[in-house]
Amino acid sequence: GAGVSQSPSNKVTEKGKDVELRCDPISGHTALYWYRQRLGQGLEFLIYFQGNSAPDKSGLPSDRFSAERTGESVSTLTIQRTQQEDSAVYLCASTDTQYFGPGTRLTVL
């Protein structure tokens, strides 16, 4: 595609539920990144993929967070047993110069 796409654009869930966020990177881009942006703040690094391996998971805030990537395409970020502090915009970027998708706004009630 022409750019990085993410789905859903908005997700409202109840505390304790699991959610899955999807990122479709730019075709052919091997590097993929997930970031989190809390309201009024800058972006925090979560995880980095090179191809389908994840050499750096250091930013994942807890073991409730996990991510995978299929080949050099789609990535999913899964948050289990969501908490209210997980509410944020989750952004995906691809390539070394980091073109960002539109984000998924997650609200945990």
Place this chain on the structure above:
Amino acid sequence: GIQVEQSPPDLILQEGANSTLRCNFSDSVNNLQWFHQNPWGQLINLFYIPSGTKQNGRLSATTVATERYSLLYISSSQTTDSGVYFCAVYDDYKLSFGAGTTVTVRA
């Protein structure tokens, strides 16, 4: 990790005014990017600038890597320039972001 500080935190401009945003960082970096986050949340690359000066229309940026700072200049500001401007530095392959400068341009 590398610390990134941006100033000012907020900036209100009258349309047509010029302004300068500053980014200081705590350690040597391989590269630096400026982004604009529009009111709809989309992050747009403005500049990829490890050193020197680049210009794109009414925007320009200068990075002095040896002194660990970068400047973003907005000239003849327009209401469409409103949003949050982020500076981010490369800590190896990942970006460390500043807290941003919120710019409001009034007609």
